[in-house]
Amino acid sequence: MTIDSEPWLPLAADAPRRWMPGFSVAVVGRFVRAICGEMTDLVLPPACPVCRARLGSTGGLCTACWQSLRFLERPWCERLGTPLPIDLGPGILSAAAVADPPAFARARSAVSYEGPVPDLVHALKYADRTDLAPMLGAWMARAAHELVPDADMLIPVPLHWGRLASRRFNQAALLAHQVGRLTGLPVAARLLLRTRRTPQQVGLGRDERARNMRGAFIVPESKKADLAGRRPILIDDVLTTGATLEAATRALLAAGAPAVDVLTLARVVAPS
Structure with a gap:
């Protein structure tokens, strides 16, 4: 990709791209952006979004918070994505997946909902820290x-x-667009709708969450053709009991999706 393919300043459709030999509007735009960024850093130095420790650059965590993250890795339950204490080979299912299989085919999460992760999720959702979306995505x-x-x-x-x-803004949509940018998958933000404003799930048990979410999602008739025969990945920020994702998955399956996978930033992991 050439530098001219990423202009930073707006151009009219018929405006010439180059105005001096060896230079372009994109080059000038990057220079202005760099200067403005340096001025901003002088007034508001980059800081860790969790503990506010000073950072050398924006878009990351301090060493202490980074080391507190628990990225989820194999071995895990192939269906639920929950970590397993030992590796029993490919295709292994947890007892929970066998006893109560979910509607979705597979669930995967990036990190465990512990350490600095709850603060990151709260900052994204309630403190307008949309700048965290690229890192989390x-x-x-x-x-x-x-x-x-x-x-x-x-x-x-x-x-x-x-x-x-x-x-x-919808934090799940922000994360979906970041995942789409990195994976090349298109984001269908209007295919699934929430039909009623359900009460907050915080503090509810598993059965209460399931009742709370029952019938909360639909795929409009006009969108069902876009879903038929196509396999989506359902995106959300946190998987707790799975009630929200279960209800959304059932709506997608009923509308014609052959299978649905789930991807979340974090999941609650029960202590071993």
């Missing part, structure tokens, strides 16, 4: 490497329009 794209070859699209878990209006 990159973690998710890494965790999705087994799912991507079988997938046709990414579908973020939608918010009800009332909650979207108050929050101003």
Whole structure:
């Protein structure tokens, strides 16, 4: 990719791309952006989004917070993606997956919901730290490497329009677009709709969460043809009991998806 393919300054459709030999608007734009970035760093030095420790550059965590992350790796349950204490070979299922199989085919998560992760999720959702999405989305794209070859699209878990209006953005959609940018999968943000504003899930047990989410999602009739025969990856921020993802998966299956995989930034992992 040449430098001219990434202009930083707006251009009219018929504006010439180069104005001096060896230079382009893209080069000038990058220079201005770099200067502005340095000025911003002088006024507001880069800091860790969790503990506020000073950083050398933006877009990351401090060493202490980074070392507190627990990235999820094999061995895990092939269905639920939950870590297993020992590797029993490919295709192994956990007792929970055997006793109560989920509607989705496979679930994968980037990190365990512990250490600095709850603070990162809270900052993204409630403190308008949308600048965290590229970093968190990159973690998710890494965790999705087994799912991507079988997938046709990414579908973020939608918010009800009332909650979207108050929050101003859907964190699942932000993460989905970052995963899509890194994997090449298209994002179908309007294919799945939330039909009612369900109460907050925090503090509810597994059965209460399931009742809370029952019938909360639909695929509009006009969108069912876009889903038929195509396998989506459902995107959300945190997998707790799986009630939200289970309800969303059932709506997609009922609309014609042959199978649905799930990808989240984090999941709650029970102590061994």
